[in-house]
Structure formats: structure tokens, C-alpha cells
Amino acid sequence: MFLVATGRHFVALDRIALQDKQHLIEEILRNAHSAEDARWRLGEALGYHHGLYALVKDAQGELVFQSKGFPPDAQSTSAKPAMGTGPFGIWKRGGSIYHTLRFEATPAYSAANAPATLRVLIATDTDHHAQFLQDLRRDLALYVAAAIVVCGLLSWLAARQGLAPLHEMRSRAAAVTSQKLNGRMPVEAVPVEMADLAQELNRMLDRLQEDFQRLTDFSSDLAHELRTPISNLLTQTQVALTTKRDATTYRDILASNAEEFQRLARMVADMLFLAKTERGVDLPHKERFSARQDSLALLEFYEAVAEEKRIRLRLEGDGDIEGDRLMFRRALSNLLSNALRHTPEAGTITVCIAGTAQSTVVSVENTGPDIDPKRLPRLFDRFYRADPTRAHPDAEGSGLGLAITRAIAEAHGGQVTVTSSHGHTCFALVFPHHATHA
Template sequence: MKFRYPLSLTTRLALLFALTAASLLIAVGVLLGRAVEAHFAELDDHELRGKLALIENLLQRADSPSARDMLPQRLDDAFVGHDGIAAFLRDKDGVVSYAIHPSSFLTGILAGEALPSGIAKWEKDGHHYAGREQSLRMPRADGTTTYIRAVVGLDITHHATFLDAARLRLWLAISFAAVMAALLGWWVAHAGLAPLRRVTEIARGVSAERLSQRLTEAKAPVEVRELVDAFNGMLSRLEAAFQRLSDFSADIAHELRTPISNLMTQTAVSLSRTRTADEYREVLTSNLEEYQRIARMVADMLFLAKADNGRLPGPHELVALAEEARALAEFYEALAEEHDVSVVVRGAATVHGDRLMLRRAISNLLSNALRHSRAGSTIEIDVADDGPQVMLRVQNRGDTIPADQLSRIFERFHRASAERHHHGEGAGLGLAITRTIVETHGGTVDVESADGVTAFRIHLPRSIHGQTSIE
């Protein structure tokens, strides 16, 4: 049966309670009814057997003509007060020699139709009867024995009436119990599902401005506690994600404001009066630098957006980390000489990954080290095996990163300090991109800074997705 509208969980549980209770009560009622019927049948059988034994005893004593003449009287005396008993005796020739209440028997039985073995039952004139038939021996005067067919009937209408009334009361009780079970089940389910309704209320009111609400676990039943934990965890993740998004949007606006303001100012100044071609060329050159800065920022943000949506390419090739580091050291050689800094690469290791992305991660760390290295110092890049992983470390000497900033240094648009910001014009996305690339390759990145020595360490697995690195 299909409903036009789906039933609520509370209604389903209530119906389940009712069906379960009704099924159990019906089973108990059927067993109880059969037990009562069997008990009445046993009583009726006992009564019928007793009357047949009584008739047989009287027949055994009719061993003389005078005793045989007295047999009907003795049978009448034996059945005095037993109005519910009917009986008749038939000799071997089919002649009825005695009968009491013969109207209780069906016409066919009186005409000689044999009753089935055991207890036979029939109805007549609105009454219910049970009967037995048995062949009994009766002695003759000449010492021989003849057989008499005795049929005894018992009015069991009161038993049938009692059973019908009991069945009616039982069905009424089962119906009432089913209704009560449904109501009780509805109340229990309604009370037990209160935490789910609370989840619904909170979910209905969730918005970007209302993500701080949480469900109380103490009042939640065990079966719902996991849902409460999951829902609270989801709200926490949403709140953190919205906060990051809000911070990200504010940081983007802040970072774009500076180059755009510079472009507007320089353009307005250049248009304030007529200038020479060289002066216009100088303004355009300055504007180009700002455009390049904006382009790099947009490219970095697009890269992070792809990473957030799982659209970065997967690791698929062997990458020699030391060779990539040496190639980058050569690329930055002019910049290093300008800062009076030298770059040293040591060690060797190979991992599976995307070469361009890993090269970009190392480049971000190296350029970061160049911006913040003290003049005359050396940037050390070490590549080494670290058990099942490969470790790449970029270490430089310069300003110490404050301890309270180390945990946030890989966040987007975050700079450890204003002093470090002054060393370059980065938007604060390089280290965030490095962490994203490393995590995409199944690795981790961390930083240590003390006594003017800062070391960034990348840990990468030697193989990814069941691949094995080769050195």
C-alpha cells in the first residue's frame, strides 16, 4: 500500500509498536483459545466416557430376565439430574431398546448412521452437542454375550457460548491494546526523537551569521549522540570555512587595494598635465609592474581555488628533488648575488609527483629564503631519506619568526611580521601554495625558527597510491 505523502518516523514507529503488540497478543490469544478448547474437549470426553462406563456397568448387571426388565428404570435413575445428557441403546438388529432425550440427536444418527471415532460434534436447534459411540457387551440368560450399540450425547452449548464470548472479549482487548500501544509508541517516539527535531530547528535557522549554535550532547540518547556529534562537527567546519572565506575576501580586498590605488594615483598624476614621452613611458613601466603583481596574485588565487576543488593534477612521474633544487638555485643566482647570499644544495632523493608543482613549492621556499636572508649568509637546501619518507629542508639566516606566528605562517595572506613584509612585495600566498602542493602529494610541511635561523621542511612519501620511488 502506497501513501500519497510519506509517513513521519514517529507515525511509523507508532504503527510498528501497534503491529508488534497486536501480533504478540493475537499469538497469545490463539494459543490461549486453543488451550481452553482442548480443556473443554477433555472435560467433555471425560464426561462421555463416564456415562458410557455407567451404561456398561448397568448392562453387565442385566444378566437375568428380571434384571433386564429393570434396566430402563435403572438407566432413568442413573440419568436423573443430567438434563444435558442424551443417550440411546440399539441391539444388533438395529432396534432401539432404550432412549433418553432422543431429540438431541440428528435424524441420521437415530436412523443408524455411525458416529466417527473419537468425539463427534453436531448442532441442532441452536444447541451444540458432542457425542461418543461404543459397542458394549451384555450377558444373556443362557450364559452367552450379546453386543449393544450405545450412543451418548452431551449438550455443550454453554461451552460454545463461553468460547464465543471469550473470543469477542479477546479481540476487543487486542484492539484496545493495539490502540494503546500505538499511542504509547507515538509518545515514546515523539519524546525520543526530540533531539532530531532540535537538529531540524537549528538546521532551519543556520545562516552565515548564525553558525555558532550547537546541540547539547548530554540530553541526547545514545542512538542520536553520533548524529549530534556529526551535526556539531559540521557546524564547526562550516563556521571555520565561512570565517576563512570572510578573512580571505577581506585579505583579497586589502591586497588588491594597494596596486589598484597605485595605478589610479599614477594615472591621475600623469593626466594632471602634459608630459613628455619618456615621462609617460616611466608611468607605464610602473603601471606594468603593478599589473604583473595583480596577475601573479590572481594566478595564485586561481591555483588555490583549483586545489580547494580537487582539480590539481595527480602525482604521476619521478621527480629528482635535488636536481630541481639545483636548477632553481641557478635560476635565482643573479638575485642571490644581488642580496649577497649563496645557495648550497646537498643530498639526493626521488619521489613520485608532479614535477612542475613540486618545483613551484621549492621555488616558493627558496624565494622566501632569499628575501629574508641576512647579507653574506648561505641558504642551505638539504635533500635526504627519512625512513619511508623523503625530507627536503630549506634553511636560511635572518630575522627570527615570532613563536606565536609559526602556526599561522602557512595561512593565506598571512605574514609573520611587518618587518618581514618589508623585505618584498609578496601577497602572502607563496607559503599557502607550498602547503597545498605538499598536501596534494600526501606530505606535510613545517617550519622552525630560533636564534635567527629559519628552516622549512617538506616531508613527502617515497611513493603515492602504491607507487614505489626509484633512486
């Protein structure tokens, strides 16, 4: 478009130049005293214009004036109109193109009764315009090619610089292994547009590291927990096979083995339950029930054990829970059995139910020694025991009861908390109303 517009501009300039020369020729002819005078004046005025040619003839075709170098075949060559307008035209000769202007003029020396009309043809060479357009086209091509190369280079540099943070993040991500999970993305060293991505990746790595550490601890704890009953079973069986024994002895050995198998079965069942809740499951039997009624039934079940240790059981408050009744009973049973193991003789266990507009809170509080505040956050971890020495055989369990209790509370969209101070330890289960498990 630029070259086309430039070409049109040159055509307009040539038209203006030809019109100026028309006015000049007409002025010369008006002031000439004779044909010789007109010829001399035209030669002086037009002889020094490079690329401009003029041809003047009278009505009979006699030559009055012809510019030096005027093409000899111009008179016999028809010029077609330029730009589609009147006297202006385009004349082509070989590889050259001329813009032409034809007009008639009456000289001053012609007789008044018989005016002599002269026919004038003016032509201007357009080679300099064509050369300019050719040079302009070449220069534009060079500039465009250079601009493409420069823009491509700058784009490559910009892309390389812009993607440098991603390469850094890729390198750090590639360095993360199961033995090295502490690598993090450089949030401060990346552009603002990538900061959110780096933060999300760091949070993902935090979760992975936490889950991996939990899985590692769980594998270690599980191996430790399974080793004891399996070792007991293996030892008792090997001892029984060393010598021949009576039926009563074999029966006692089998009974002892059955107890160990039951412990293993409970542990496996508890682990399957925890795995199911961690994957996120819907409550199997969701209903609305009275927390007081189910709590009272559990207290009656544990009443014999409490009387043996002279522990007083109390129930206070009332409220409704929307959830799975059996899962609630299991969670509360875990808390009650845990309280019975750690409450000294003549102590008290209180189950308190408090209902609010948002939730129902069921708490189990027992008297006894305070739990070390440093151990409170880990009470709900799998296989964790507040008494690491396990000095009480009757209190030894699998260490999964409180972990299951927390899983049940979270399955209902709630939570479980614990406090221990001034001789009272309290576990609280929070069950939101109209809660759905995601």
C-alpha cells in the same frame, strides 16, 4: 488454532463423559431384577444430569427408558459419526448440536435361553461448550483489540522518546546559519547509538566553520590586496588625464601601470593555482628527478641577487624526488626568495637535501632575526606577512608565496614546516617516496 484445539478438547471430554455413562448404564442393567427395576434405577441415576439424555429400547422397539426432555424426533434422526469413529456420532436438531453414543446391553433379568438385548442411545447437549467458545472468542477479540491499542500507544511513546534526540539535533542544525556557526550537536544528551552521528556532525560543523572563516578572511584580504594596485592605477591615470603631458611622461605612467597590472596578474594566477590544488588535482607531470640538480639551477639564478646583498648561498646533500619538477622548483623558489628578503647582509642561506627510506627532505635555512613563535603557525596563511607594518617596500609581495609552497607540498602528499630560533630560520619541504595525491 487455539479455538480449534479447545473445540477438540470439548469433543474428547464429551466422549469420556458418554463412555462413563455407558459403563453406568451397563452396571445398572446388570444389577436390575426386572424392567421396572431397571427403569427406576436409570431414572434415579440419569435424571439429575443437565444436558444428558438417554433412550433405551428392546429388540422389538418397545420403549424401556427415556430421559425427561429427550427430543421426540431423536429416534427417527440419523446421527453421523463424530470424529470419524465407531459408535460415537453427532446429532443436530435446530440450532443445537448433540454428541451421541450408541451401544447394546443385556440386562440381568433376561432369560438365559433367550437373552433380551437392549439398544441404548446416549446424547449430551453441547450448547454450554458453544456458549463457552463464543464467550472465549469475544473475550479474545477484546483482549487482542486492547493489546493492539496498548501496544500502538506504547510504540508511539517509545518512538517519540527514541526520536527526541533527533528532533533536538534537527533543531540545533536548523539554528546554524552563516552568522551563527558555533552551534553543536548534544553528544552527551543522545543515546549511545546516536553519539557517533552527533560527533561526526560536530566534526562536519567544525570543518565548515573553519572553511567559512578562512573564506571570510580570504575575501577580506583579497579585497585589501586588490585595493592598493587598483587605487594606484586609478590615481596615476586620473593625474595623467588632468593635463596634457609629453610622450616621455605618458610612457613612464604606462610603464608604472604595467607593473601594477603584472602584480595583479601574478596574484590572480596564484589564486587560481591555490584553488586548483585545494580541489585536489593529480600532478600534471610526475617524474623522478634529482633534487640537488634543480636546487643548484635555482641557486645559480638567485646568485646575482645574493651577491648584491653579500649573502652566501650553500647547497648540501642529495636525493631524488618523485613528483612534478616545475612545481618543486616553484616551491623552492618561493622559499629562496623569502629567505633572500629576510637575510641580512653578509648572512648565509643553506639548502640542505636529506634522503631517507620514506621521504626526501629539502630545507632552506637562513640567518637573521628570529620569527615570533606566535606568528609561525600563520606564516602559510594567504596574504599573511610576518611584518604587519610592511615597512620594507622591496620585500612587499602578495603574501601568497608560502601558501603556494604548502599547497605544492600537500599536492605531493607531503608537508612543509618552519622553525626559528637562535638566529636561524629553517623551512623544510617533505616529499614522501611513491606518494600519490588523493
